[in-house]
Amino acid sequence: MATPKSMVRQKVQGVxxxxxxxxxxxxxxxxxxxxxxxxxxxxxxxxxxxxKVGVAKGTIYLYxxxxxxxxxxxxxxxxxxxxxxxxxxxxxSDPAPIKLKKVLTLIFEFYKRNLDILRILSRDETHLIxxxxxxxxxxxxxxxxxxxxxxxxxxxxxxxxxxNTKLTALIMFGLVRSVMFFYRTDxxxxxxxxxVFTVIYRGILVSQVEEEEGLLYGN
Amino acid sequence: MATPKSMVRQKVQGVxxxxxxxxxxxxxxxxxxxxxxxxxxxxxxxxxxxxKVGVAKGTIYLYxxxxxxxxxxxxxxxxxxxxxxxxxxxxxSDPAPIKLKKVLTLIFEFYKRNLDILRILSRDETHLIxxxxxxxxxxxxxxxxxxxxxxxxxxxxxxxxxxNTKLTALIMFGLVRSVMFFYRTDxxxxxxxxxVFTVIYRGILVSQVEEEEGLLYGN
Amino acid sequence: MATPKSMVRQKVQGVxxxxxxxxxxxxxxxxxxxxxxxxxxxxxxxxxxxxKVGVAKGTIYLYxxxxxxxxxxxxxxxxxxxxxxxxxxxxxSDPAPIKLKKVLTLIFEFYKRNLDILRILSRDETHLIxxxxxxxxxxxxxxxxxxxxxxxxxxxxxxxxxxNTKLTALIMFGLVRSVMFFYRTDxxxxxxxxxVFTVIYRGILVSQVEEEEGLLYGN
Amino acid sequence: MATPKSMVRQKVQGVxxxxxxxxxxxxxxxxxxxxxxxxxxxxxxxxxxxxKVGVAKGTIYLYxxxxxxxxxxxxxxxxxxxxxxxxxxxxxSDPAPIKLKKVLTLIFEFYKRNLDILRILSRDETHLIxxxxxxxxxxxxxxxxxxxxxxxxxxxxxxxxxxNTKLTALIMFGLVRSVMFFYRTDxxxxxxxxxVFTVIYRGILVSQVEEEEGLLYGN
DNA sequence: TATGAATGAGTATTCATTCAT
DNA sequence: TATGAATGAATACTCATTCAT
Numbered sequence: 017m018a019t020p021k022s023m024v025r026q027k028v029q030g031v032x033x034x035x036x037x038x039x040x041x042x043x044x045x046x047x048x049x050x051x052x053x054x055x056x057x058x059x060x061x062x063x064x065x066x067x068k069v070g071v072a073k074g075t076i077y078l079y080x081x082x083x084x085x086x087x088x089x090x091x092x093x094x095x096x097x098x099x100x101x102x103x104x105x106x107x108x109s110d111p112a113p114i115k116l117k118k119v120l121t122l123i124f125e126f127y128k129r130n131l132d133i134l135r136i137l138s139r140d141e142t143h144l145i146x147x148x149x150x151x152x153x154x155x156x157x158x159x160x161x162x163x164x165x166x167x168x169x170x171x172x173x174x175x176x177x178x179x180n181t182k183l184t185a186l187i188m189f190g191l192v193r194s195v196m197f198f199y200r201t202d203x204x205x206x207x208x209x210x211x212v213f214t215v216i217y218r219g220i221l222v223s224q225v226e227e228e229e230g231l232l233y234g235n
Numbered sequence: 236m237a238t239p240k241s242m243v244r245q246k247v248q249g250v251x252x253x254x255x256x257x258x259x260x261x262x263x264x265x266x267x268x269x270x271x272x273x274x275x276x277x278x279x280x281x282x283x284x285x286x287k288v289g290v291a292k293g294t295i296y297l298y299x300x301x302x303x304x305x306x307x308x309x310x311x312x313x314x315x316x317x318x319x320x321x322x323x324x325x326x327x328s329d330p331a332p333i334k335l336k337k338v339l340t341l342i343f344e345f346y347k348r349n350l351d352i353l354r355i356l357s358r359d360e361t362h363l364i365x366x367x368x369x370x371x372x373x374x375x376x377x378x379x380x381x382x383x384x385x386x387x388x389x390x391x392x393x394x395x396x397x398x399n400t401k402l403t404a405l406i407m408f409g410l411v412r413s414v415m416f417f418y419r420t421d422x423x424x425x426x427x428x429x430x431v432f433t434v435i436y437r438g439i440l441v442s443q444v445e446e447e448e449g450l451l452y453g454n
Numbered sequence: 455m456a457t458p459k460s461m462v463r464q465k466v467q468g469v470x471x472x473x474x475x476x477x478x479x480x481x482x483x484x485x486x487x488x489x490x491x492x493x494x495x496x497x498x499x500x501x502x503x504x505x506k507v508g509v510a511k512g513t514i515y516l517y518x519x520x521x522x523x524x525x526x527x528x529x530x531x532x533x534x535x536x537x538x539x540x541x542x543x544x545x546x547s548d549p550a551p552i553k554l555k556k557v558l559t560l561i562f563e564f565y566k567r568n569l570d571i572l573r574i575l576s577r578d579e580t581h582l583i584x585x586x587x588x589x590x591x592x593x594x595x596x597x598x599x600x601x602x603x604x605x606x607x608x609x610x611x612x613x614x615x616x617x618n619t620k621l622t623a624l625i626m627f628g629l630v631r632s633v634m635f636f637y638r639t640d641x642x643x644x645x646x647x648x649x650v651f652t653v654i655y656r657g658i659l660v661s662q663v664e665e666e667e668g669l670l671y672g673n
Numbered sequence: 674m675a676t677p678k679s680m681v682r683q684k685v686q687g688v689x690x691x692x693x694x695x696x697x698x699x700x701x702x703x704x705x706x707x708x709x710x711x712x713x714x715x716x717x718x719x720x721x722x723x724x725k726v727g728v729a730k731g732t733i734y735l736y737x738x739x740x741x742x743x744x745x746x747x748x749x750x751x752x753x754x755x756x757x758x759x760x761x762x763x764x765x766s767d768p769a770p771i772k773l774k775k776v777l778t779l780i781f782e783f784y785k786r787n788l789d790i791l792r793i794l795s796r797d798e799t800h801l802i803x804x805x806x807x808x809x810x811x812x813x814x815x816x817x818x819x820x821x822x823x824x825x826x827x828x829x830x831x832x833x834x835x836x837n838t839k840l841t842a843l844i845m846f847g848l849v850r851s852v853m854f855f856y857r858t859d860x861x862x863x864x865x866x867x868x869v870f871t872v873i874y875r876g877i878l879v880s881q882v883e884e885e886e887g888l889l890y891g892n
Numbered sequence: 893t894a895t896g897a898a899t900g901a902g903t904a905t906t907c908a909t910t911c912a913t
Numbered sequence: 914t915a916t917g918a919a920t921g922a923a924t925a926c927t928c929a930t931t932c933a934t
Contacts, residue, residue, distance in 0.1 A: 037897090055362050058277035062925060072899045074927080083925065139358055143274050160417070167439065177441040183427075184434050186417055187410040194409025198379070199402060208402075215398050215406060219438025220386070222396040256914090281908060291916045293910080302908065475918090493800045496715035500904060510920045512906080521904065577797055579713060598855070617872055621865075624855055625848040625872060632847025636817070637840060649840055656834075656875065694893090718928060729895045731931080740929065 041079050044069055049090050053132035057087055057141045084145050091151050094133040098126050099158075106162070112170030117213045119166065120188075124205035124212075127196045138193050156189070163188045188216065260298050263288055268309050272351035276306060276360045303364050310370055313352040317345050318377075325381065331389030336432045338385065339407075343424035343431075346415045357412050375408070382407045407435065479517050482507055487528050491570035495525055495579045522583050529589050532571040536564050537596075544600065550608030555651045557604065558626075562643035562650075565634045576631050594627070601626045626654065698736050701726055706747050710789035714744060714798045741802050748808055751790040755783050756815075763819065769827030774870045776823065777845075781862035781869075784853045795850050813846070820845045845873065 047068050051060040062083050066073045080086035105118050127134045137152060163185035170176030195212060203211070266287050270279040281302055285292045299305035324337050346353045356371060382404035389395030414431060422430070485506045489498040500521050504511045518524035543556050565572045575590060601623035608614030633650060641649070704725045708717040719740055723730045737743035762775050784791045794809060820842035827833030852869060860868070 056277075056360055058275075059362055061923085073925090074900065075898055077926065078897065135359075139360075140354075141275060141358070143278060156417070170439070175441060176439045177437075179434050179439055180430060183414065183418060183430055184439060186413045187406075187431065187434060189417075190411070190413025191406040191409040193412075194405045195402065198375070198405055198408075211399060211402055212406065215403050215438070217438050217440050218396075219434070219436050219440070220389070220395045220398055220403060221436045221438070222394060280906085292908090293917065294915055296909070297914065478918095494715075494798055496713075497800055499902085511904090512921065513919055515905070516918065573797075576795065578792075578795065594855070615875075618868060621852065621856060621868055622872055624851045625844075625869065627855075628849070628851025629844040629847040631850075632843045633840065636813070636843055636846075646840075649837060650844065653836055653841055653844060719930085720928075730929090731896065732894055734930070735893065 037079075040069075044076060044079055044086070045090055045093055048086055049132040049136065052087065052090070053135040056139060057083075084148070087141075088145070088148055088151065090133070090136065091148070091155075094130060094137075095151070095155055097130075098123070101126060102162070111175060112166050112173055113175050113213075113217065116163075116166050116170070116217075117209060119162065120213055121206045121209035123192060124196065124209045127192065128205045131196065134193060134196055138197075160185045160189050191216075256298075259288075259290075263295060263298055263305070264309055264312055267305055268313075268351045268355065271306065271309070272354040275358060303367070306360075307364070307367055307370065309352070309355065310367070310374070313349060313356075314370070314374055316349075317342070320345060321381070330394060331385050331392055332394050332432075332436065335382075335385050335389070335436075336428060338381065339432055340425045340428040342411060343415065343428045346411065347424045350415065353412065353415055357416075379404045379408050410435075475517075478507075482514060482517055482524070483528055483531055486524055487568075487570040487574065490525065490528070491573040494577060495521075522586070525579075526583070526586055526589065528571070528574065529586070529593075532568060532575075533589070533593055535568075536561070539564060540600070549613060550604050550611055551613050551655060554601075554604050554608070554655075555647060557600065558630075558651055559644050559647035561630060562634065562647045565630065566643045569634065572631060572634055576635075598623045598627050629654075694736075697726075697728075701733060701736055701743070702747055702750055705743055706751075706789045706793065709744065709747070710792040713796060741805070744798075745802070745805055745808065747790070747793065748805070748812070751787060751794075752808070752812055754787075755780070758783060759819070769823050769830055769832050770870075770874060773820075773823045773827070773874075774866060776819065777870055778863050778866035780849060781853065781866045784849065785862045788853065791850060791853055795854075817842045817846050848873075 044065065048060070048065045051065060051068065062076055063073050065086075066076050069076075076086070080089060101122050102119065105115070105122055108115070110118065137155070140152065141148075143149065160182075164181045167176055167179070167181040167184055171178055171181070191212065195208065199208065201208065263284065267279070267284050270284060270287065281295055282292050284305075285295050288295075295305070299308065320341050321338065324334070324341055327334070329337065356374070359371065360367075362368065379401075383400045386395055386398070386400040386403055390397055390400070410431065414427065418427065420427065482503065486498070486503045489503060489506065500514055501511050503524075504514050507514075514524070518527060539560055540557065543553070543560055546553070548556065575593070578590065579586075598620075602619045605614055605617070605619040605622055609616055609619070629650065633646065637646065639646065701722065705717070705722045708722060708725065719733055720730050722743075723733050726733075733743070737746065758779055759776065762772070762779055765772070767775065794812070797809065798805075800806065817839075821838045824833055824836070824838040824841055828835055828838070848869065852865065856865065858865065
């Protein structure tokens with residue numbers, strides 16, 4: 017019964033406060049991501065970020081203790097986002113080829129919406145702080161491991177032939193970046209994932225069937 | 236008669252001068268490559284380079300007009316090196332699969348010896364100067380084009396099935412980086428190139444033959 | 455015999471280089487001392503120091519790694535100076551009263567010429583860095599110890615009456631600052647030291663002789 | 674009739690308001706004194722003070738117009754406190770030696786309870802604002818003058834021998850600081866004052882009487 | 893009164909580049 | 914050529930102060 021009014025206010029303030037702060041935080045992260053992606057960590061100044069957000073320089077420091085930590089939080093936020101997207105898919109017990117295609121689709125979709133992050137990650141400005149190095153390393157290992165597990169699963173299931181899974185995982189890890197950055201197309205992320213999947217799945221070698229068809233139809 | 240030694244040196248200088256200058260230039264480029272690869276452009280100081288070369292800071296400016304130009308020349312030198320290696324191979328009229336395998340081998344070999352360059356290229360610190368952006372763009376397009384042409388050639392020859400050559404080329408372009416950086420192995424560049432080639436060539440799908448073998452032998 | 459010319463040059467350069475650098479270093483220390491003494495550590499900017507020295511801001515950093523270290527070196531330089539002055543006197547085996555008077559004279563003389571240092575020391579801006587705290591503490595203890603030893607010596611010799619030497623030493627330590635700062639007079643350091651000594655002496659001196667003399671000669 | 678409680682509070686507020694405000698003011702001053710004494714004016718932030726008081730940063734500014742003024746008020750408060758303590762004693766017509774001993778006792782007692790103030794005063798961060806400089810100068814002059822007057826009184830009364838009262842006063846002024854800071858002892862302020870007094874007294878006292886007494890009574 | 897988010901002037905420090913020797 | 918002292922623009926970060934709530 018005590019001071020219901022103040023309780024309400026507190027509650028409302030609590031929420032509105034947290035969400036205001038949270039919104040601003042995200043806004044800073046988004047703008048900083050864009051700028052860093054475009055120009056690289058060192059060529060973006062804190063003032064530049066502040067200007068684009070529309071606040072004073074000092075305000076950035078109310079949300080992030082340093083430029084480096086801001087950078088790190090960009091990574092952490094993205095990591096959580098992509099992980100939470102992937103984990104649902106990973107949990108499912110689809111056959112490996114379907115799983116692989118879905119995972120590729122989710123990853124392409126995520127990076128299509130967050131190309132900045134991919135660019136920041138690839139730039140690999142690892143050396144700023146130890147935490148950053150460890151973070152990207154962890155990310156990379158986790159992604160590669162994911163591909164590996166799907167490949168192993170497929171081999172057990174008999175749907176993938178026996179390749180070096182480590183190497184094959186690295187190939188998939190590497191292609192994401194180049195395809196996302198340089199594949200000029202109107203296709204959706206899902207369509208691109210399909211295309212990529214097919215190349216990886218079937219290879220580039222002319223298959224028996226095709227060859228025969230070629231022979232038959234004079235291709 | 237005074238200081239005959241120095242006179243001799245002077246006499247030879249016509250020749251030794253140019254070559255000394257050339258040698259020093261290369262030495263600077265090499266050391267700068269290593270440092271920039273390790274720490275990134277912005278985290279390497281001109282003084283650091285000079286120290287490691289064993290000259291004074293100002294001396295670097297006798298060989299390169301600016302830090303940015305030095306950076307650009309690292310790229311240019313590498314580009315010339317890899318191009319001259321590749322062009323001999325490209326000129327040959329091998330069948331596409333062989334050509335592809337050979338090109339991959341040469342590229343892996345080059346980057347194995349010049350991992351610094353690959354790291355610098357991937358870091359993509361493209362924004363320093365317009366020339367730099369244009370240069371890496373040119374490099375990338377040229378490499379992708381090379382893969383595309385081999386793929387098209389293979390398709391014409393009937394040895395490669397009909398895939399989207401642009402996309403497939405991007406896949407190959409992308410995997411080089413991840414494989415070179417993260418494939419922990421004692422294999423030679425040639426062996427790695429073979430392995431990669433096989434994955435790309437045949438895909439990961441269990442083939443007819445294999446499946447049948449599996450059936451026959453209860454694998 | 456080898457290249458005597460270059461040896462000479464090197465030698466000359468060695469000297470002229472070191473002395474130029476040394477001179478500039480001292481100049482910076484002197485000007486910084488004055489400014490810090492006047493305004494306090496925090497209210498002096500590095501730029502201000504540089505301006506007054508007549509160099510650019512960056513130049514200060516060629517001589518001192520940081521503002522804090524510059525501050526510390528001001529102290530260290532002064533400490534060495536006063537110590538080297540005192541140690542000659544301390545070594546002598548004069549009777550305690552003479553020794554005390556001489557020591558006071560040397561200290562007054564030193565601080566008269568280096569009032570800035572005394573002001574910096576008294577300001578006790580201890581907390582900047584641990585080294586600084588330790589340094590002034592060391593300095594203080596050393597000076598107090600010096601007074602104590604002289605007092606003890608005097609007591610042993612029978613020329614000083616038995617007072618608490620620790621407390622008496624602290625009194626002497628404390629008066630130096632107030633007298634140097636606030637005693638408006640044209641007297642020389644030696645004359646001031648004499649005056650101070652007399653006040654203190656009559657307190658610690660075993661007064662029998664004087665008293666008798668006073669009685670005998672109607673003083 | 675609504676909210677009678679708040680009405681009551683309002684009614685009482687005339688009194689409780691002022692005293693609450695007054696109490697908070699003093700609390701801020703006390704905490705600020707401690708912090709500034711410990712770390713120096715520049716190394717204490719307003720936020721730090723607010724945190725320790727348990728209020729928000731802005732609240733400090735409801736009580737003090739600026740950090741500098743807060744600093745000044747710390748001094749003013751202390752000055753009033755010590756002055757009100759001393760003035761009663763000064764008014765009395767005790768003989769000079771007794772007066773001197775009593776004054777020393779009061780001063781030692783005050784600073785023993787307010788070592789922070791002594792530390793702040795000694796730090797002499799006089800340059801922040803003109804008022805501050807004038808204030809500490811005033812304080813110092815007043816204290817020195819006090820010692821001088823007692824000394825002069827003693828000389829007139831024939832209990833102190835003829836010394837330079839200005840210099841002697843400065844000696845007393847200076848010793849307070851060093852003794853308070855560095856005399857490690859369990860003695861009370863009164864006992865310390867006695868000890869100090871004795872050292873000083875035997876120096877400034879006209880010793881005839883003592884001497885004679887000593888002679889007569891074998892002291 | 894009280895809050896605490898926002899401000900932006902101020903400062904130490906770095907480093908590419910120049911230039912007298 | 915080579916040096917390295919000197920420069921000064923650039924930049925991350927701090928903190929006293931303000932003000933809307």
